Amino acid sequence: MREAFSEALVRLAKADPNVLLLTGDHGYALFDNFRKQCPAQYLNAGIAEQNMVGMAAGLARTGFRPFVYGLSAFIPVRVVEQIKLDVAHDRLPVIFIGDGAGFVYSHLGTSHQSTEDIACMRSIPDLSVYSPADRFEVTACMEMAYHTKAPVYLRMGKSDRGDVHGAVPQARIGSLLETNRGKTGDIAFIATGSLVRTAMDIAAGSYPDATVWSAPFIKPIDSKQVRTICEQNQAVVVLEEHSVLGGLGSAIAEISSEFAPVRILRIGVRDRFSHHCGSYEYLLKEHGLNRPAIELRIRDFLTAD
Amino acid sequence: MMSQSKIFDSTTLRKTVLDMAYAGSTVHIGCAFSIIELLAVLYRNHLRYPGNDPLAACRDYFVLSKGHGVMAQYACLRDLGWLKDEAFSHYFSDGSDLKGLSDSRIPGLEVTSGSLGHGFSVGVGMAMGAKLRGTDQKTYVLVGDGEINEGPIWEGSLFAAHHDLKNFMVIIDENGFQAMGSTQDVIKLDSIQAKFESFGFEATTIDGHNETAIDGAITRFWESDSKSPKALIAKTIKGKGVPFMENNNIWHYTRLDPETYAQALSALADCVQ
Structure with a gap:
């Protein structure tokens, strides 16, 4: 990167x-x-x-x-x-x-x-x-x-998480880029930066019918596309290595709440500073952003009434 | 444009400020009055706007970093014919363009200021840009003495001296006051000249209401062989021109009423005599 x-x-x-x-x-x-x-x-x-x-x-x-x-x-x-x-x-x-x-x-x-x-x-x-x-x-x-x-x-966040595309994408400014195509009516992952790779891995391992989108543009963001994603899926999971306040999750929820209400799980930093020192992986774990912690939250979210 | 005899006349400029401050019921009169002669000399003798175009690509840059003095600049822009009389009589009316602090969307105002310390760095960037392009454009930045409390002034000064920005001149309006009191009481500045000299500027201190002194100092700076950026410290009087406003910091905040407006106009007329 x-x-x-x-x-x-x-x-x-x-x-x-x-x-x-x-x-x-x-x-x-x-x-x-x-x-x-x-x-x-x-x-x-x-x-x-x-x-x-x-x-x-x-x-x-x-x-x-x-x-x-x-x-x-x-x-x-x-x-x-x-x-x-x-x-x-x-x-x-x-x-x-x-x-x-x-x-x-x-x-x-x-x-x-x-x-x-x-x-x-x-x-x-x-x-x-x-x-x-x-x-x-x-x-x-x-x-x-x-x-x-x-x-x-x-x-620019963590730069060594691996590729999520096979080539330079032909993107319009604002567009979300599909990295895994799933089935309509399942769940959608929308992630940005370092957590796109994580979302892809979680989908591949546990949610084979989920669609995964990378959001390289937080603003402007194609609200029509977001609206379609929200309309076509029963739940949306947004992932970002950023506060859940005001980031990508907020941007998606703002559009959804107005045009296409759907349950949205916002995975991100939960309004707290880091407490401890350690490796990057350790810090992700501290904030519940490592893969097992994220999987657990998604499971709880999808099974909640 | 006004007739040549009246252009950039300090009393006329102050009257314009009083008229617009009264029309708009605005504050910051004292901040505008301390810089009238500085602006008059700059616009009359130094700033180059080819074709009288405020956006001419090869113009000199004048950045009013202390946006609080913007009424003085509006008055000059009227003399240049860049602002119409209606803008003054409708000052602060709903939907009007001229704001209480300078806004770069008005041709002739280079930056949006009022949040202090910003214009200085933008000006350093403009001077660096002119240097990189090899043009002879000059950049002038006018700051208040209170404004130099701000850190970016000193960050930018280090950069300007390091890069030998001899095309850059900061003019410090040393009227001795900031919003809450005298500069000496709030954050003492002592010798502003010594401070800028220690940062690598060529600096001089003059009477900021003496147009001959201002003009001479600017001319000497540009004739200098030194590679240093320049600092012109202008000793001024906040509220200059209307005795009951002079050195009275309430005219940073006070609005004119019919009585004080009439008194101010009359005092201004008396000063001329």
Whole structure:
């Protein structure tokens, strides 16, 4: 995933000299190739995220196409107001890359973990939110973010969960991508980022008739498609490595409640911080986001009256 | 556009501010009055807008980071012919365009400000953009002295000095007040010039109501061989021009009534004589 990101960035920068990469002193090895191939388009803005986002707005106003990179705990969460006021208010074409979303930095604690970023960004007008699940979605999302010429927050979470597609998907902005086709009238899984792979594994193991959708776009999201999914299934399970408040689960529930009511189970972080230190797998377990815990919740949900 | 004799005349600009503040029953009069001469000199002598076009691609950038002074800028934009008289008489009416803090959707206003500390960083980005493109565009950012409490001012200053942004000038409106009191009482600033110099700026302090001094300082900055960004510290008086408003911080918040409006107009006329 990270190679796909780096390759896409280099490709876009070589094709358009207006592309600039701004980093808040992060991405040490990740940008080696970019720095080698496009040294004049690389700016380390220092450990000063607020100023970096303001500058990105200024650079965009002078015709540049800034990609602003940071850890998602900082870009976008630390700079929500700069994104709102300096960038989104005028639809400036600035792309924010929030890396290490969710519990990637499991050993480092709350400061580096990010499970509220989607919620923070979703409510800002004119700002899109992308959340790719694998290298192919990263490639597609980077291309689309560049071509929309509007502000985008691109969330990158755990990057080594494996592919969920066989090739770069032909996606429209907002569309949900089917990864497993099941049967109408069964259940549907809608997942984003790192948990798409988990949803596919759970479906393959326990729910062979379920359909699995990846949602690389949290906003805009194709509400017609979501409505159809809700109409055609007896229950929907939404999975994300993000708070259940304000993320993908909320987005799906908002559409469903208005147009196609159906029972929806929102699997995500349940309004709590991490309490302990440990591996990524340990943290998922602590938050009930490992596969056995998720399977148990789905079983309880489907058997509940 | 107004006749040349009246253009960017400080008393006329202040009268425009009073008229619109009275029409809209708005606050922040003192914040606008302290920057009148600074804006007059910038618009008259320095800012370049080819074709009198506020969106000309090769324009200089003027960023009013202290959005609270926006009425002073509106008054200048009227002199430029970019804002119509109706916008002033209908200030703050339902459905009108001009807001109480600056909004980048108004041609001539480069950023949406009022949340302080934002415009400075945007301006640094514009100056960096001009440098990367190799243009001779200048970027001016006007901040309040209270505003420099904000962290991004100093983040951006480090960046501007590191990248030798000699095309960047910050103008600090040192009127000595912020919302809740004197800057010295709230968060003491001591020497603003020394602070910017220590961050690598070429800095000077002048009387922010003396147009000759302002013009001379800006001209000398751009003639300088130094690679440093510039900091112009303008000692000003909050509420300047109407004696009962001067250095009286309630005019950050107070609205004009018919009586104070008449008194202010008369005081302004007396000042000219």
